[in-house]
Amino acid sequence: AFMQExxxxxxxxxxxxxxFQLQHVIVVPGDSDELSWGKQEMGKACVRYLNDILSTDDxxxxxxxxxxxxxxxxxxxxxxxxxxLFVPARGGLGENVENQANNICAKMAQKANGDYxxxxxxxxxxxxxxxxxxxxxxxxxxxxxxxxxxxxIHGIGDAITMAKRRKTPxxxxxxxxxxxxxxxxxxxxxxxxxxxxxxxxxxxxxxEDIQQANCVIAVAGGKSKAQAVASYFKQAQCHVLITxxxxxxxxxxxx
Ligand code: G3H
Numbered sequence: 001a002f003m004q005e006x007x008x009x010x011x012x013x014x015x016x017x018x019x020f021q022l023q024h025v026i027v028v029p030g031d032s033d034e035l036s037w038g039k040q041e042m043g044k045a046c047v048r049y050l051n052d053i054l055s056t057d058d059x060x061x062x063x064x065x066x067x068x069x070x071x072x073x074x075x076x077x078x079x080x081x082x083x084x085l086f087v088p089a090r091g092g093l094g095e096n097v098e099n100q101a102n103n104i105c106a107k108m109a110q111k112a113n114g115d116y117x118x119x120x121x122x123x124x125x126x127x128x129x130x131x132x133x134x135x136x137x138x139x140x141x142x143x144x145x146x147x148x149x150x151x152x153i154h155g156i157g158d159a160i161t162m163a164k165r166r167k168t169p170x171x172x173x174x175x176x177x178x179x180x181x182x183x184x185x186x187x188x189x190x191x192x193x194x195x196x197x198x199x200x201x202x203x204x205x206x207x208e209d210i211q212q213a214n215c216v217i218a219v220a221g222g223k224s225k226a227q228a229v230a231s232y233f234k235q236a237q238c239h240v241l242i243t244x245x246x247x248x249x250x251x252x253x254x255x
Pocket of ligand 1: 063064065066067068155156157162184185186187
């Protein structure tokens with residue numbers, strides 16, 4: 001039965017890799033919608049993968065969310081990659097502190113024996129404040145580090161779940177609903193075809209940066225996130241997906 005399980009998972013990995021033209025896919029057993037330890041398993045798998053690919057002096061940008069928080073929880077000293085620098089990919093996006101990129105980034109760096117820089121910016125921001133803040137030398141320096149990151153690790157969320165969790169104002173909520181957004185990643189909301197329905201104005205990584213990055217790792221699982229993951233892949237380039245069986249089985253149904 002165990003061998004059958006293993007074959008099952010590697011079949012899913014291969015299918016998804018081909019379907020979405022990814023470089024690498026890891027599927028962990030179970031469905032994190034139902035299992036309390038599902039996100040931890042994806043976190044562990046992500047840490048193992050990072051241990052394989054990271055080199056000394058690499059810069060890693062990380063987003064927020066409960067899944068990436070589990071990557072931080074599972075992090076251990078990076079033996080082969082000394083002196084790594086962790087930066088938050090984007091601002092807080094209106095999340096509670098435990099789900100904010102700054103907090104997760106600092107924790108990940110400490111556990112990895114690495115270094116970190118933080119983004120001290122309030123957000124979401126007005127256009128005027130945004131333009132002023134991105135010119136601040138301290139912010140500029142971190143933004144440059146973010147844009148030069150070798151590896152980007154991010155979560156993907158169900159659009160409505162994310163908008164509600166971030167206490168999105170009513171007018172924006174309406175835009176997200178009327179635009180039929182189904183997926184969300186680093187503050188961008190996507191519809192089923194992958195079109196951008198809304199984007200939260202905050203400093204940090206923009207979709208253009210993602211399109212140019214060398215190694216983008218998405219970590220997202222649970223059957224309820226399958227549609228979100230598929231919508232995101234229609235728009236953004238991503239190299240690696242770390243997911244679970246719950247999302248994976250649903251993802252290949254659409255092929
Ligand atoms: O952008 C997506 C969210 O950060 C995902 O959050 O990992 O808590 O579901 P989550």
